[in-house]
Amino acid sequence: MNARPAPTPTLHLPAFVPFRLNRLAVAVSNHLSVIYRERFGLDIPEWRVLVTVGCERGCTAQSIADSTRMHKTRVSRAIAHLETRGLLERASHNEDRRALELQLTKAGRKMYQDLVPLALERERTLLSQLGKDELKGLLAGLTRLEQVLEL
Amino acid sequence: MNARPAPTPTLHLPAFVPFRLNRLAVAVSNHLSVIYRERFGLDIPEWRVLVTVGCERGCTAQSIADSTRMHKTRVSRAIAHLETRGLLERASHNEDRRALELQLTKAGRKMYQDLVPLALERERTLLSQLGKDELKGLLAGLTRLEQVLEL
């Protein structure tokens, strides 16, 4: 007895939480990005920068990289692109000439005002498919994992 | 009264569920991929293919693309790479000469046996940080969103 070698455990990908999270995140992203890609010509990094600057006037590339956990080069390129399109302005920071204060142009604010309600509506529609307890549980789980991973 | 124009709703990215899902998925992926990248030289598509073939002997590139929701070119390249490394074999399907039946080589099975317990352990460790109810709620929410998005 007890002579059997430990059987190899099997890993079924569709039941593996890291995989499920990734697949779900991609699907939700695609579901959402249709809006800002096709109707506004933004990709995901640009969308994130636009929204962040729209919320926090005068923020910098670094602060966006910190709060969104995007690589700073990705942020840099998104900012450059938005500026080229006239949606964003860079102004040298008063106290620190390394940093650049960002703010939306008039056109940028217009896009923000058009886009944000649509995005929130999509989020609301998606989440409304969940029962009250399911939603609460999901958000609690998300929050806890964010804590654990220090996001 | 009622003369105020509707204020622009604000979207705070750290509270926006699609963003949170993406950020969390990336973090969990990175947390996990350290194992199969540094210790086994696999990237994510290769890892997924290895695991899937390890579970379902004789599956094809197409079935992997379907079950993992990866683009078929991504699957194709992962398979080619695994074959080059001698971890996987392609055999022409008996009934359909377009398709290729996949199975792990001896070296591939060895890697599977070494890798799977480590991956499951990482998943377990991560999820053990959640309370019982939190975990249950998270999984229920994930499952429901998968249903809604037809994953």
Place this chain on the structure above:
DNA sequence: TGTAAATAGTTGCGCCCGCAACTGTCAATC
């Protein structure tokens, strides 16, 4: 049977990303 549509898989191409290295500026220390 012969033709057209569908399917499995591969490959060329362009794009985006992260890494590393770089410039310019600030802060600390002597």
Place this chain on the structure above:
DNA sequence: GATTGACAGTTGCGGGCGCAACTATTTACA
């Protein structure tokens, strides 16, 4: 005040990805 290290931001480079187009095979159907 000069030097050293830290920090904000940009850019060249290599690699991976998805799209579209392609080959080869199978299926549907007239």
